[in-house]
Amino acid sequence: MVEERAASFSKRSIKTSAKLAGLKMAVSMCDLTTLEGKDTPGKVAYLCRKALQPIEAKYDVPSCAAVCVYPNMVKYARKFLGDVSPVNIAAVATGFPSGQYPLRTKLEEVRRTVADGADEIDMVIDRAAFLAGDHGKVFDEIAATKEACGPAHLKVILETGELVTYDNVRLASEIAMQAGGDFIKTSTGKVSPAATMPVTLVMLEAIRDYFFATGIRIGMKPAGGIRTSKQAFAYLVMVKETLGDDWLNPQMFRFGASTLVNDVLMQIAKHVDGNYQGPDYFSLP
Amino acid sequence: MKTKSKAVKFSPKRAVVATSHAVVPLKDRKLNFGNKWDFAPAPEDSKNYVIAPQHELFINGKFVAPTSGKYFESINPATEQTLTTIAAANAEDVDSAVKSARKAYDKVWSKMPGRERGKYLYRIARIIQEKARELAVLETMDGGKTIKESRDVDLPLVAAHFFYYAGWADKLKYAFPGKTPQPLGVAGQIIPWNFPLLMAAWKIAPALACGNTVVLKPAETTSLTAMRLAQIFQEAELPEGVVNIVTGAGETGAALVNHPDINKLAFTGSTEVGKRIAQAVAGTHKKLTLELGGKAANILFEDAPIDQAIEGVINGIYFNQGHVCCAGSRLFVQEGIYKTVIKKLRDRIQTLRVGNPLDKNTDIGAINSRPQLEKIRELVQSGVDEGAELTQTQCTLPAKGYWFAPSFLTGVTHAHRVASEEIFGPVLSVMTFRTPEEAFERANNIPYGLSAGVWTDKGSKIFKMVNKLRAGVVWANTYNKFDPTSPFGGYKESGFGREGGLHGLAAYCRLD
Numbered sequence: 001m002v003e004e005r006a007a008s009f010s011k012r013s014i015k016t017s018a019k020l021a022g023l024k025m026a027v028s029m030c031d032l033t034t035l036e037g038k039d040t041p042g043k044v045a046y047l048c049r050k051a052l053q054p055i056e057a058k059y060d061v062p063s064c065a066a067v068c069v070y071p072n073m074v075k076y077a078r079k080f081l082g083d084v085s086p087v088n089i090a091a092v093a094t095g096f097p098s099g100q101y102p103l104r105t106k107l108e109e110v111r112r113t114v115a116d117g118a119d120e121i122d123m124v125i126d127r128a129a130f131l132a133g134d135h136g137k138v139f140d141e142i143a144a145t146k147e148a149c150g151p152a153h154l155k156v157i158l159e160t161g162e163l164v165t166y167d168n169v170r171l172a173s174e175i176a177m178q179a180g181g182d183f184i185k186t187s188t189g190k191v192s193p194a195a196t197m198p199v200t201l202v203m204l205e206a207i208r209d210y211f212f213a214t215g216i217r218i219g220m221k222p223a224g225g226i227r228t229s230k231q232a233f234a235y236l237v238m239v240k241e242t243l244g245d246d247w248l249n250p251q252m253f254r255f256g257a258s259t260l261v262n263d264v265l266m267q268i269a270k271h272v273d274g275n276y277q278g279p280d281y282f283s284l285p
Numbered sequence: 286m287k288t289k290s291k292a293v294k295f296s297p298k299r300a301v302v303a304t305s306h307a308v309v310p311l312k313d314r315k316l317n318f319g320n321k322w323d324f325a326p327a328p329e330d331s332k333n334y335v336i337a338p339q340h341e342l343f344i345n346g347k348f349v350a351p352t353s354g355k356y357f358e359s360i361n362p363a364t365e366q367t368l369t370t371i372a373a374a375n376a377e378d379v380d381s382a383v384k385s386a387r388k389a390y391d392k393v394w395s396k397m398p399g400r401e402r403g404k405y406l407y408r409i410a411r412i413i414q415e416k417a418r419e420l421a422v423l424e425t426m427d428g429g430k431t432i433k434e435s436r437d438v439d440l441p442l443v444a445a446h447f448f449y450y451a452g453w454a455d456k457l458k459y460a461f462p463g464k465t466p467q468p469l470g471v472a473g474q475i476i477p478w479n480f481p482l483l484m485a486a487w488k489i490a491p492a493l494a495c496g497n498t499v500v501l502k503p504a505e506t507t508s509l510t511a512m513r514l515a516q517i518f519q520e521a522e523l524p525e526g527v528v529n530i531v532t533g534a535g536e537t538g539a540a541l542v543n544h545p546d547i548n549k550l551a552f553t554g555s556t557e558v559g560k561r562i563a564q565a566v567a568g569t570h571k572k573l574t575l576e577l578g579g580k581a582a583n584i585l586f587e588d589a590p591i592d593q594a595i596e597g598v599i600n601g602i603y604f605n606q607g608h609v610c611c612a613g614s615r616l617f618v619q620e621g622i623y624k625t626v627i628k629k630l631r632d633r634i635q636t637l638r639v640g641n642p643l644d645k646n647t648d649i650g651a652i653n654s655r656p657q658l659e660k661i662r663e664l665v666q667s668g669v670d671e672g673a674e675l676t677q678t679q680c681t682l683p684a685k686g687y688w689f690a691p692s693f694l695t696g697v698t699h700a701h702r703v704a705s706e707e708i709f710g711p712v713l714s715v716m717t718f719r720t721p722e723e724a725f726e727r728a729n730n731i732p733y734g735l736s737a738g739v740w741t742d743k744g745s746k747i748f749k750m751v752n753k754l755r756a757g758v759v760w761a762n763t764y765n766k767f768d769p770t771s772p773f774g775g776y777k778e779s780g781f782g783r784e785g786g787l788h789g790l791a792a793y794c795r796l797d
Contacts, residue, residue: 001593001763011433013327013645021322182306205592208316212628215309236322241636245321 002166006197009241010234023268026232026260027054027061029250031090031221033068033258035189041076044069048080050283051087055265059272064261065250066090066120071113078117090120090155094145097159097188099124103141110148120153121145122221122256124188125172127162135175142179155221155254156181160199161191169199173206183219189256194224197234204242217246223256229267232260259285318635327645329432331422340371340508342378342532343515345385346525352377357534359509362429363642363651363686371508374531379500379540382529386471386498387546389526395468395496397524399455406451406493408521413444416517420510422643424482427509429651429687430605431642442767443486446785449769450490453790457495460787466794468496469572470548473541475562476511477554478504478653479608479709485511487784488551489528495793497549499528502541504554506654508532539565547571549793553610556707556733556778574782574792576610576774578707579735582728583613583764584718584750587621589740593762595629598713601738601764603637603691606650607711608657610779611736613764614708616693616715617724623717627695630715634678634691641683649678649711652687661689661710668694668703668714705731721746725753734776738764757783 014022032051034043044067051064066088067077077089091113095101110121123145129137146154156176160169176184184203187194200222207218220243222235232255239247247253262282270276339356341348356370374382394402413420420443421435430439457466472492476484481503492499503511515530531537535558542550542565549572552562556577566573583601585594601613618626642650652658669675673694682688693713697704703714718724728737737756739747747761757775760766767773772788774780782792 001590001596005593005596011437011645012324014324015327016325018323018325025322211309212314215311215314216306217309240322241318244316245319246317248321 002198002201006201006238009197009238010230012233012237014233014237020268020271022233022236023229023264023271024061025236025248026229026255026264027064027268029254030064030261031066031068031223031254031256032064032261033189033223033256035068035070035092035096039070039073041073044073044076045080048077048087050261052081052085054261055268055282059265059268061265061268063087065254068092068122068256070096071109071116071118074113074116074118088119089117090122091118092122092124092188094123094141096122096124096157097190099126100128103144106141107144107148110145114148114150114152118152120155121149122155122157122185124157124159125176127159130163130168130172135171138172139175139179142176142181146180153182154180155183155185155219157185157188157223158203159188159191160186160195161193166198166202169202170206173203174210177206177210177216177218181218183221183254185221185223185256187222187224187256189224195222195226195256197238200235201238201242204238208243217252219252219254220247221254221256226255226257227259227263229264232264261285316632318632324646326641328641328643329422329425329436329645331426331643334419334422336369336423336426336509338369340369340512340532342372342374342382343512343528343530344378344382345529346519346523348515351375357505359427359506361426361686362506362653363426363683365685368426368509371512371532374533374537374540376540379531379537379544382500382531383471383473383541383544383546385526386500386529389524390468390470390498393524394493394498394527397496399457399496402493402496403451403454405521405523406447406454406490409517409523410444410447410451412517412520413440413447417441417444420482420513423513424510425642425650428478428481428507429642429653430608431647431650432645433647434605439480439483442769443482446483446486446490446769450494450790453491454494457790457794460790461794461796464796466495466790466796469793469795470497471546472497472499472549472551472793473544473547474499474501475538475541475550475552475554476501476503478507479605479610481507482510482514484553485514487789488553491784491789492793493527495790497793498526500541500547501528501530502538503530503532505532505534542566549573551782551792552576559780574774574784575780576782576784577735577778577780578709578733579610579612579775579779580615580705580707580731580733581611581613581736581738581756582615582617582754583738584617584724584728584740585619585622585626586721586739586741586743586746587619588742588746589762590742591622591625591629594740595626595633597738597740597762597764598630599633599637602693602713603649603711604765606652606689608653608709609765611758611765611773612709613736613738614713615704615728616713617718617728618715619724620717620719627715630693631676634676634693637678637691639678639680639682639688639690649691652689652710655687657709658687658689661708661712664703664706664708665692665694665712668697668701671701671703673697673701673703673714699727699730707733721749725750729753729755732778735774735779736760
């Protein structure tokens with residue numbers, strides 16, 4: 001039933017005014033991401049510019065929610081965006097993407113990254129501990145990381161592609177929320193499969209039950225593999241019909257994506273101008 | 286909070302978790318299914334499909350006027366506008382349809398090799414696939430069901446049934462080892478209005494595959510797609526008289542049932558009419574299969590994945606506006622999870638979109654006819670009068686047309702009419718149970734026995750329940766799954782005989 005229900009969201013037909021509103025909403029929820037060994041201050045500056053103004057002002061498109069970079073790039077992003085910016089800086093940390101590092105260095109990494117100016121920390125859980133059944137260790141690491149984050153928001157990456165089963169995803173979601181995560185996130189983007197609709201649905205359902213039990217609203221971030229506007233719509237419909245309007249904003253829902261924005265912008269331009277433009281009309285991802 | 290009874294094993298060393306989360310007070314912990322991002326209308330295009338103003342009878346391969354010259358109106362239940370007029374067949378018309386079927390049986394169809402019959406069925410299946418979108422739109426306009434369902438459920442299954450039975454046509458002698466199947470002759474088939482084309486396919490495909498010829502009577506409110514199917518038979522060059530279609534109300538059906546030259550009767554519809562047909566046929570040579578009403582139990586155990594089970598419950602009762610004989614209309618919830626289930630159900634029905642059936646985003650379409658709407662209203666009112674509590678989707682129903690908001694009733698006891706009578710609408714009756722024994726005993730405590738559903742993560746419990754439930758179909762951890770390879774039919778007052786699969790062939794053969 002998980003797959004069936006997840007597939008049903010893709011059947012919603014988003015047209016005309018709903019389409020334009022949905023496209024703009026998708027942009028505002030994007031964590032524009034670059035996570036490569038070849039990332040440079042120049043590339044990060046480019047990404048920040050794009051996040052601030054994704055497309056020509058005449059299209060009236062909001063800025064992206066955040067840029068998502070490696071810890072070493074945080075200070076450059078902060079320098080570029082300034083102290084106050086509509087675009088947050090998210091940094092992957094805790095030995096991203098594998099998490100196979102000692103807790104001590106993970107926490108040190110988090111503290112330094114926050115000190116460099118990160119608003120949000122995207123941590124990875126210790127899948128080795130999780131799959132070996134040591135759920136207490138997973139919990140403790142998340143709780144310690146949350147403490148190390150200080151004021152920064154914590155997103156907990158479950159790496160669902162490595163957890164494989166829905167039962168595992170559900171359990172890992174519960175651990176992450178109870179241990180203090182502000183967001184739960186599907187994937188690093190380095191493991192296939194990354195975000196899928198059914199896995200995201202299981203996590204949204206966990207968020208829903210956690211909200212009923214505690215009164216705390218946890219955010220959701222599917223990441224990796226979401227490349228088209230159509231896919232983004234399916235996710236937004238899923239959020240709308242699983243958690244309702246209170247989650248339909250960048251504070252509670254994000255897309256972790258690098259190429260999605262350009263497809264969305266292309267659709268927005270088409271909607272406004274009446275015709276499609278080639279990829280050369282849009283800044284590179 | 287957990288959906289499983291399975292204990293979650295983690296014992297953190299850190300007692301206190303640093304948290305800066307705002308906590309919503311208990312009374313405000315509600316999901317807000319508002320209109321923050323409302324979907325614009327997305328109607329399926331219908332203007333390319335022309336509906337003729339008048340439909341005749343289909344007898345001996347031709348469209349002929351009824352001898353009485355009488356026609357009745359067929360309306361779109363979502364708008365109450367007249368779509369077309371349909372010929373009313375009287376006993377004389379039925380007689381010529383049966384004569385034409387008899388002639389086609391004697392001269393052509395029973396003598397034709399199976400592989401040749403199969404070719405026609407394959408051809409029909411392919412044409413249906415080619416015209417699937419048009420047929421789906423017509424089905425939706427004529428019957429009120431959503432385009433989402435007619436497009437994604439009805440039409441694919443219609444084609445699948447013709448494909449499946451086409452495959453059997455040349456393999457009949459291998460179907461029943463040691464037996465040589467022989468066709469029965471002329472089959473009279475009377476079908477309901479809830480799945481007009483699909484029921485036509487369920488009836489016609491196996492009958493033709495086995496070498497029988499057919500006189501089909503569609504339901505009065507939904508004749509349009511059957512007549513379109515007649516055009517497809519012409520296009521496929523199906524020999525004249527192999528399928529005849531007579532439209533009309535109850536009298537037309539009675540004429541067919543009582544015609545002396547019918548060898549086999551197949552009826553899908555209400556138990557009340559089914560009983561009358563059984564009485565009429567008693568003592569005659571006519572073979573009979575009946576697929577009648579139901580009041581299925583959907584049984585939800587504590588160890589089920591609740592969110593998934595909720596989806597199955599929703600699909601079970603609200604699919605096709607609840608106009609489904611196997612609808613999971615009685616929900617039995619184990620007591621320990623009752624509150625959680627009701628809360629989730631209440632949230633879930635708020636996201637159902639009720640309205641224009643042609644809109645691709647509509648989940649719940651129009652009620653098929655005014656009498657049906659009145660019947661639903663009357664039964665639900667009886668439930669409320671008898672003390673049950675009604676919960677409905679908060680939505681604005683269109684001003685024109687026949688509508689009923691998705692509903693469920695709690696506080697229902699077995700003595701209430703809504704717990705035992707078939708409502709045939711989007712209305713669920715919720716009851717509780719404590720043990721598996723109590724669940725199957727209460728599920729079986731009803732004159733019907735068409736279908737049931739079981740939701741649990743425990744395999745052994747599924748097998749135990751399946752063996753105890755007296756229902757023709759039992760779905761485990763899913764609901765409303767249909768496939769041409771799988772037999773479908775009832776126990777007790779839900780009828781006898783099976784349709785679909787090998788069993789469906791047996792209903793149209795003599796096995797000497």
